Amino acid sequence: MRQGKNAIGLLVSILFLSVGIVYAGHIYDGYRKGQQEYRAIEEEYTLKETAPSSTVTEEEKPAHPRKKEEEMAEKEVWRPLVAKLPADAPDKISVDWEGLQSRNEDIVAWILVPAVEISYPVMQADDNEYYLHRDIDRNYLFAGSVFMDAFNSPSLFNYNTIIYGHNMRDGSMFARLKEFQQKETLDKCRYFWLLTPKADLLYEICSIHNAQTGSDTFTVRFEDFISYQTWQEKMLQMSSPSTGASLDTQDRIVTLSTCTESSAIRMTVQGKLVWKSENNI
Secondary structure, X not given: OHHHHHHHHHHHHHHHHHHHHHHHHHHHHHHHHHHHHHHHHHHHHEEEEOOOOOOEOOOOXXXXXXXXXXXXXXXXXXXXXXXXXXXXXXXXXXXXXXXXXXXOOOEEEEEEEHHHOEEEEEEOOOOOOOOOOEOOOOOEOOOOOEEXXXXXXXXXXXXXXXXXXOEOOOOOEXXXXXXXXXXXXXXXXXXXXXXXXXXXXXXXXXXXXXXXXXXXXXXXXXXXXXXXHHHHHHHHHHOOOOOOOOOOOOOOEEEEEEEXXXXXXXXXXXXXXXXEEEOOO
């Protein structure tokens, strides 16, 4: 009888081991497929170029937002950014927007984070679930896509725009954002690009911190300038390491967010808009 129980136990162990191996293989294939797919997209639709010349930008207006209340507020909250391109601005890429958006009109931007070699198209759907496990062709992909919060305007004029990406174990998507927790990474390059069909926008990293899901970090709309200023001060205080950045109420923030080992905690990297150039397309 004991031998029979031992045999059954061995078979059960082998069964669980086999299932585990199959599942691990499935996950690995998902990683590999995701990396191959997005590298192919990058090669097909982007071209490396040097940073733009350091000139003063002209006055400009963002594209019309998709939300009616934002359209009413746009004239009040958006002020043209007139500034020189930072001397240490990183090189960027040019994007074939006509080709990309003919493939999927949900592509609203391209993100480029030079210090950690992040380079992906940014999607936006009517909810924040759709692209969790879908690629840019809307097909199932375990790694999903990088995507903008459904409540943000793709024109990026919101005070806080949130962009999500998975923390993949193979280092893809937004996994490498955690490297900014080491000051050496920030010192390597403190900027990231968001390129859109309408404009190229450069952001300087101002805060690096972990945040509870649903916390103030993910606030999209603010009641007034005072509440926005209070929020900015809190974001700077939470940063680890300290970035030495300063903020005022005219700054526009982008929050890059990825998951951690805890389902209740997100790791975030926030940048403030420091330069914007309109694309004539």
